[in-house]
Amino acid sequence: MRLPYVRRQPSAVSRQPSAVRRSPSVVRRPSFTFSIQKMTLVQLEYLVEIAKHGSFSIASKSCFVTQPTLSMQMSNLEKELGVLIFDRSKKPLLLTEVGKLILAQANVILKESRLMKEKVLEYKGEISGQLRLGILPTIAPYLLPLFIFSFTKKYPKVVLKTEELTTTEIIEKLAKDTLDAGIVATPLNEKGINEMPLFAERMYAYVSPKHPWIALRDICLDEVKSGELWLLKEEHCFRSQAIQVCATDEKELEDNFVFESGSLETLKRLVEEFNGLTILPELATLHLTAKQRKLLKPFRKKQPSRQISIITSRHYIKKHLITALKE
Missing domain, CATH: 3.40.190.10 (Periplasmic binding protein-like II)
Structure with missing residues (x-):
């Protein structure tokens, strides 16, 4: 005999949501996906180079990347921070006021990252x-x-x-x-x-073969004031050191300045070919020829030196x- 169809009522347990039926110790948490830009050390390095050169094109060459890549990375960094770092309407590029603050902090971060690497190398003894x-x-x-x-x-x-x-x-x-x-x-x-x-190195006079002092065995510091000095340009510290050796006042030597060079080798050649003298540090005398050594004169009594x-x-x-x- 066919029994009449009876619809089953869900039990109290089956009517509960599935989360409730699970073990009390297991709780399902909602899942979310975020798309967050994260600044990188590479971006900060790019920032420093752009600020240094004032140009995306020059900075891209310095960083060995394409200009579009560099521009995209800076745009991503600006989006993340929510500010403009560079004023792109200026040529060369200029940092905005907040950009200056960001650059300063970028330098700090990059320095600390290098320090971390150095600490590891130091620890390894490498x-x-x-x-x-x-x-x-x-x-x-x-x-x-x-x-x-x-x-x-x-x-x-x-x-x-x-x-x-x-x-x-x-x-x-x-x-x-x-x-x-x-x-x-x-x-x-x-x-x-x-x-x-x-180390410390002594200083010597380098005298022209045409100069009257070439016959002297050594030179008195006081006598150099009346000589013709060939000196380095003003930005070279050895110029001031040479002047201190030869005179207490630079004005005393102004009338004797014939030429200013950026190279000791140039000064040596000028002394050899023309007249006058110059001052050489000891390192610059190590590879003089026998002929050139005859032009080298020590100073009498007090031998000047530099550290x-x-x-x-x-x-x-x-x-x-x-x-x-x-x-």
């Missing part, structure tokens, strides 16, 4: 990375050949980037963190600069690399 070195033009051609080969051979994982700069330029770049260290004449007594002495040091900012990062360089 000598590697890039060392950016500024060196005086009166030192570079004579000192670099003495250590560059042995240093790079001993530390093959270190990329040593050197640049000839004046003392003022080196100090400025250290402050901007675009150099790690410099090799200059000291003492400087500059606030925020750390000095690590390397050569490695300088860094007070809060320099690459301590292990700089220590390796000093050694």
Whole structure:
């Protein structure tokens, strides 16, 4: 016999929502998907380069990326921060007021990220990375050949980037963190600069074969005042050092200035071919020929000298690399 159809009523348990039927310890949470822009160190590096060059096209070449890529990354960064970093209506590009604040903070972040990497390398005892070195033009051609080969051979994982700069330029770049260290004449007594002495070098007079003093065995400092001096340009610190050797007052020598050069090698050639004399640091005398050494005269009684040091900012990062360089 066919039973009549009876619709089953759901039980109390089956009427409850599925979430309630689950174990009390399991709670289903709603799922959301966010699309959030995240700033990166690369974007901050691009920002620094654009601010440095004032141009997207130049900065893109410096960063080895295409200009559209660079522009897109800056646009993404500006969207995330909700402000304009650059005033694109200006040529060259200028930072907005808030852009200046962002740039300052970007430099801090990038410096701290480099410090983190250096700490890891230091912990591992690994000598590697890039060392950016500024060196005086009166030192570079004579000192670099003495250590560059042995240093790079001993530390093959270190990329040593050197640049000839004046003392003022080196100090400025250290402050901007675009150099790690410099090799200059000291003492400087500059606030925020750390000095690590390397060596002292003596100074000599280099006298023309046509000059009356060529017959002298040595030269008195006081007598140099009446000579004809060939000096470096004003931006070179060795100019002031030479003047201090020869006179107490620069005005006393003004009538004797025949020519101002940016190179000690040029000064040597001028002395050899014409007349007068110049002052040479000891490093610049190491590779003189026998003929040239006859033009070299020590100073009588008091032998002037200068101290050569490695300088860094007070809060320099690459301590292990700089220590390796000093050694």
